[in-house]
Amino acid sequence: MSERSGGRSERSGGRSVLEERYRRWLRLLPASYRAEREEEMVSAFMEGAQPGRIGNDDQRPRFLEIASVAALALRLRLGGPGSPPGSYLWGEAVRRAALLGLVFWTVIAGLYAGQAVLTYGIPVDALPDGVMGIGDPGSPDRMRLVLADLTPLLWVAALGALVRGRARTAKAAAIAALVVPYALVPPFTLGWESAVRWACSALPAVVTVLALAIGFHRDAPPPRLPARRALLLLVLPIAVGLLLSLVVGVLGAATRAGTISERLLIPVWMWVDTTGLACVALLAVAVWCAIRRRTPGRPVAPVALAAAILTVPVALARATTWPLGVADATRLAATLQLAVLVASGITLVVVGVRALRTADGGLTEVRGQPG
Known part of the structure; x- marks a missing residue:
């Protein structure tokens, strides 16, 4: 397991622990929105992550990232005209x-x-x-x-x-x-x-x-x-x-x-x-x-x-x-x-x-x- 691979784990189906944590927070978003944008958002979050001592397995989503996901979820669930x-x-x-x-x-x-x-x-x-x-x-x-x-x-x-x-x-x-x-x-x-x-x-x-x-x-x-x-x-x-x-x-x-x-x-x-x-x-x-x-x-x-x-x-x-x-x-x-x-x-x-x-x-x- 290398740092470049982001600490991939067989237990998570080839996903790193950090990726699983991102996906867990993305569950706040409506299912229809996740179906369209989840992979794109996870890729963007993973690219901006800083690898730790054992890849990404010892990392957690940053507070601002969590706050941005929560704000987006709130905005989508309290939709405006056209929602x-x-x-x-x-x-x-x-x-x-x-x-x-x-x-x-x-x-x-x-x-x-x-x-x-x-x-x-x-x-x-x-x-x-x-x-x-x-x-x-x-x-x-x-x-x-x-x-x-x-x-x-x-x-x-x-x-x-x-x-x-x-x-x-x-x-x-x-x-x-x-x-x-x-x-x-x-x-x-x-x-x-x-x-x-x-x-x-x-x-x-x-x-x-x-x-x-x-x-x-x-x-x-x-x-x-x-x-x-x-x-x-x-x-x-x-x-x-x-x-x-x-x-x-x-x-x-x-x-x-x-x-x-x-x-x-x-x-x-x-x-x-x-x-x-x-x-x-x-x-x-x-x-x-x-x-x-x-x-x-x-x-x-x-x-x-x-x-x-x-x-x-x-x-x-x-x-x-x-x-x-x-x-x-x-x-x-x-x-x-x-x-x-x-x-x-x-x-x-x-x-x-x-x-x-x-x-x-x-x-x-x-x-x-x-x-």
Whole structure:
């Protein structure tokens, strides 16, 4: 056995151990793609390999090679227009998950911005006691908290960039919207349990960013809506968020005035926090998909599968932030939310899978742009 022969082994049918390892990683690729390109890719990898002390038998694929194969596999399995029907539908599901997630986080951005204005933007004398935020007016702490509440507006920038066909800008803005608030106000974690709770509470936003990053690759151009439709898609979620901020403000004022018992209001707050609002939004999408599943010419599978993808992190967020040691009404609200999420997830999966089974090749046609 010589180094030139690459350490060939009779046990592997004349293939070196390194070649077998390359072929093992190439199994990540779709079978149809491997049938056409596997030999070519293996030859290219082997030519670039550096022989070791006993040929290629003591070598392993390099990290960058593995990463390139994984990225290619992801791009092929989440195909764009012109891809096989299955790949295209799963690609559309991930892209719709990104779009739905950005719309939801735009609502949350409007909610946070409205709360920031109500909390920090009104003169101190105009607000009742206990309403003003942490930190004295003009102090660094106050500035940091105001910025943390306004930073979610980066989700608005990400959504606007995406619907105007600027995927790279959308990805950068979404990553900033995910990271910057935690940089301004680091999460308080005490032990591994609280760290897990925090990680799961951040998971819905993380999944949105991941869907945006992997769904809109170079073979899947982002949607480019007309300026008027893009503006409407931005304004409506912001308006909903601002309206929610007013509702939260009114409920808070009623509690301070003694009009509504704080004990009775706590379960209500669980439906207007991020997880509660996500639960309501996913329920609405599930109902919409169930109603539209038989509508001809309107494939509902991508939307149903997209919402199913988003349901998983929201359910984990609610399960890991389960209220312990609190009133029965609060636990009842959390239980109801989990039940709604599970029911919505099952409905979305069933609708999506059934639509996938009846999908035909016409779904691969380009209808404007994906999304």
